[in-house]
Amino acid sequence: DIQMTQSPSSLSASVGDRVTITCQASQDISNYLNWYQQKPGKAPKLLIYDASNLETGVPSRFSGSGSGTDFTFTISSLQPEDIATYYCQQYDNLPVTFGQGTKVEIK
Amino acid sequence: EVQLVESGGGLVKPGGSLRLSCAASGFTFSSYSMNWVRQAPGKGLEWVSSISSSSSYIYYADSVKGRFTISRDNAKNSLYLQMNSLRAEDTAVYYCARDLRIAVAPRAFDIWGQGTMVTVSS
Numbered sequence: 040d041i042q043m044t045q046s047p048s049s050l051s052a053s054v055g056d057r058v059t060i061t062c063q064a065s066q067d068i069s070n071y072l073n074w075y076q077q078k079p080g081k082a083p084k085l086l087i088y089d090a091s092n093l094e095t096g097v098p099s100r101f102s103g104s105g106s107g108t109d110f111t112f113t114i115s116s117l118q119p120e121d122i123a124t125y126y127c128q129q130y131d132n133l134p135v136t137f138g139q140g141t142k143v144e145i146k
Numbered sequence: 147e148v149q150l151v152e153s154g155g156g157l158v159k160p161g162g163s164l165r166l167s168c169a170a171s172g173f174t175f176s177s178y179s180m181n182w183v184r185q186a187p188g189k190g191l192e193w194v195s196s197i198s199s200s201s202s203y204i205y206y207a208d209s210v211k212g213r214f215t216i217s218r219d220n221a222k223n224s225l226y227l228q229m230n231s232l233r234a235e236d237t238a239v240y241y242c243a244r245d246l247r248i249a250v251a252p253r254a255f256d257i258w259g260q261g262t263m264v265t266v267s268s
Contacts, residue, residue, distance in 0.1 A: 073253075085246065094256065126191055130251070130254065134193055135193040135196075137190055140190045140191075
């Protein structure tokens, strides 16, 4: 199975800050990488697909980049409504696997 | 409105069975691959199973292979997960999720239900 390692596991930032989360795959997955946001008690929401494509309706402050084994997810200006846990997910090989999640809090 | 609504969760004893359902509306259900993803309490996301639009391609996580069966009824716009030989470690919220693209293997999950809780305990 492909292991997905996110860092950090949690972070605390101020409103307006730039927030960056990284995701490393245990092997080359090309750009077969998605990012999700999950708010407490809610289902996950797809934000970014194929490493860098913004899902329809998602604010442009969210972005993704990377290919191969190293990927980055960025919130350009953190907003209070961005408080959530973020997950990366690979689909290069079955089983589809997720990172362990990064919890984002407001400082 | 595009919507997925799960049902069928509950409390079951170890070794027991449960059948989850997911009712789809607002889109052409028969065109999309569908998936089950679960989340144990306080834990991360785990993909469970996928089924292609015509049920020709079916995939399972090793953790459920041989115990769970995914199926769909396109005439009823419904997805199912038959869960047998349940274990304590199957305790989780189970989400059904639509695949972003029309593909045979799971890719990205763009529409999710609200989830249904399955608790396996004696």
